[in-house]
Amino acid sequence: MNKTRLNFIVDVFIFLGFVGQAISGFVLWLVLPKGGGFRGGQGVEIVRTFIFDRHTWLNLHDWLAVVLVVGVLIHLILHWKWIVCVTKRMVKDLSRGWTIQKNPEACEVA
Numbered sequence: 001m002n003k004t005r006l007n008f009i010v011d012v013f014i015f016l017g018f019v020g021q022a023i024s025g026f027v028l029w030l031v032l033p034k035g036g037g038f039r040g041g042q043g044v045e046i047v048r049t050f051i052f053d054r055h056t057w058l059n060l061h062d063w064l065a066v067v068l069v070v071g072v073l074i075h076l077i078l079h080w081k082w083i084v085c086v087t088k089r090m091v092k093d094l095s096r097g098w099t100i101q102k103n104p105e106a107c108e109v110a
Contacts, residue, residue: 003078006078007075007078010071010074010075010078011075013067013071014068014071014072014075017064017067017068017071018068020060020064020067021061021064021065021068024057024060024061024064025061027050027057028054028057028058028061031048031050032048032049032050032053032054032057034054082107082108085107086107089107
């Protein structure tokens with residue numbers, strides 16, 4: 001598998017994790033909010049569901065967070081040489097007063 005294809009797969013993995021995280025977060029926040037119940041908790045609680053119950057949405061939300069963290073860590077590992085190169089160049093540029101570099105592609109990683 002070439003590096004471009006691997007980067008694409010990792011980025012799609014991160015994107016799908018983000019979309020799932022956003023959807024589950026909005027469901028938990030707006031559709032199945034915590035607390036409440038009948039008369040502010042002074043009676044029989046009404047159990048609400050939206051496709052799944054609140055507990056399942058919380059588990060899904062938590063696992064999608066793990067997916068995102070793993071995806072971002074893999075992304076950082078794949079781009080580590082580029083991150084180091086750009087950081088060194090920025091520190092060098094900062095010490096020179098932010099002069100324009102003659103070779104802007106110096107940090108591209110093939």
